[in-house]
Amino acid sequence: MITAYKMTLEDVLSFQQDMIYHSPQHKKSRKIWLTVMSIPAFLLGYLATTFILPRSESIVLFLLTVIGVGILFALLLRPLLKDLYAPFVLRQFRLVNKDSAWPTDITLQLSDTHIEMQAIRGNIHRTTQVPWTSILKVNENETHRFLYYEEDEALIIPKVKNGVTEVEQSEIERILDKHMNTEKHTSSR
Structure with a gap:
């Protein structure tokens, strides 16, 4: 037959999307992406808490609170960051292959x-x-x-x-x- x-290009992007969800290479890349993107999420929580909370007399208590909120931000934003991996990779692929x-x-x-x-x-x-x-x-x-x-x-x-x-x-x-x-x-x- x-x-x-x-x-x-949309057909090739559909293949790339399938690869993102099924290939071992992308599973490793997604783990790296989550680790790297957790750093700005932590910093967002850390800085927001630093500027919003009043400083207490105990610096140790203040630092523990600020670091704890930073970690909480990183953990709460993890599902969103995981969902953003595929659109980020597809956008990169589209930009690279736009002129083909x-x-x-x-x-x-x-x-x-x-x-x-x-x-x-x-x-x-x-x-x-x-x-x-x-x-x-x-x-x-x-x-x-x-x-x-x-x-x-x-x-x-x-x-x-x-x-x-x-x-x-x-x-x-x-x-x-x-x-x-x-x-x-x-x-x-």
């Missing part, structure tokens, strides 16, 4: 032995051929399927796209079900 469509030539013409060929994706962006022609046995996992969201053939590389197959008919979508689904022995992971994000 052969189908053609245009891949946009989008959309990219994609021709997807699903055969009995492999998947072949040909991408044409400007004067650059790229062909990726992946045997079915090399697919490590399949993640999907409402609009895309991601067939991972490496930890951080995947074939992006849109579920709904201009140029891909419903008949082609059902055929893609049938072929994927036939060949995939890996577990599908559905992402709600």
